[in-house]
Amino acid sequence: MFLFSCGSGDGTGEDKTGEGGSATEITDPDKELQPFMGAGGKIGYRLSADTSKVVIPATYEEGLPFSEGLAGIQMNGKGGFINAKGEMIVPAEYEKLGIFMNGKAWVKKGLWGIIDASNKVIVEFLYDDWQEIFGSNYYKVRKGQLFGLLDKDGKTVIAPEYEQLWEHGTEMLVAINGNNQGLLDLTGKLVVPIEYAYINEFQEGFAVVEKDGKKGFIDKTGAVVIPIRYENAFPFTESLAKVQKGKLYGYIDAKGDMIINYMYEQAAPFAGGKAEVSKGGKFFKIDKTGKCVEGC
Numbered sequence: 001m002f003l004f005s006c007g008s009g010d011g012t013g014e015d016k017t018g019e020g021g022s023a024t025e026i027t028d029p030d031k032e033l034q035p036f037m038g039a040g041g042k043i044g045y046r047l048s049a050d051t052s053k054v055v056i057p058a059t060y061e062e063g064l065p066f067s068e069g070l071a072g073i074q075m076n077g078k079g080g081f082i083n084a085k086g087e088m089i090v091p092a093e094y095e096k097l098g099i100f101m102n103g104k105a106w107v108k109k110g111l112w113g114i115i116d117a118s119n120k121v122i123v124e125f126l127y128d129d130w131q132e133i134f135g136s137n138y139y140k141v142r143k144g145q146l147f148g149l150l151d152k153d154g155k156t157v158i159a160p161e162y163e164q165l166w167e168h169g170t171e172m173l174v175a176i177n178g179n180n181q182g183l184l185d186l187t188g189k190l191v192v193p194i195e196y197a198y199i200n201e202f203q204e205g206f207a208v209v210e211k212d213g214k215k216g217f218i219d220k221t222g223a224v225v226i227p228i229r230y231e232n233a234f235p236f237t238e239s240l241a242k243v244q245k246g247k248l249y250g251y252i253d254a255k256g257d258m259i260i261n262y263m264y265e266q267a268a269p270f271a272g273g274k275a276e277v278s279k280g281g282k283f284f285k286i287d288k289t290g291k292c293v294e295g296c
Helices: none
Strands: 033-037 043-047 054-060 071-075 078-082 088-094 104-109 111-116 121-127 129-133 138-143 146-151 156-162 164-168 172-177 180-185 190-196 207-211 214-218 224-230 241-245 248-252 258-264 275-279 282-286 292-294
Touching (some): 121 138, 190 207, 224 241, 258 275
Antiparallel strands (some): 275 282, 282 292
């Protein structure tokens, strides 16, 4: 595919409708127009409400759905944008296109950059790849083998200096260099140093981390709040976290105090004040003091 439409299907399907254009007045092309495939595999645009009415004849090699009043099309192997009248608004000079969002679109000319509807370059052509993250409010970008972050206006938040970036909840990014992970906030500040083998998502204010083969807990400031000393540890639920020693499980509180000792062969998280556990092959439920309350 020549065209690239982030988050949208191409909406095309072969059609035998006539190729003549229509004088129909279009007020909202995003809703009123859809691409179709005409004779010879060419793409045009017709009314969504009446697919027999062609508004823009099928003359394009490829076509994206309208977004913010503009549709990406391909002519002679190059991409640009047209309006609902079929007028060329952004010249067909790009290798690949995204769709317009918030007045801007990603386009590729050797590398990816961002333009506005007047074809003004908003973000220089610097990036090998990009991806919308955090609900389209940010762009993860790749330059060579390193990743960075732009905000929705195209401003650099994090320069490409990490081997990978992943969303972590709704407020942070996992930053990876080598075999280690850390956490960045959405201003680019390093909140958790890049020194952990693994960082789980925060739950009840704590995240499980792994370092040197052991696990513990950090808070959202990056402070180690429960020492990294457990063979295995699991997220907090209802103020208790399951931890493992050898083949047995127990539960700790938010201070790291052992509330229910290691004695269970299997143990589930607490839900509704109870947790299902097994001991000696028998399954039963305990309360938060370790007292058996069901299946005793």
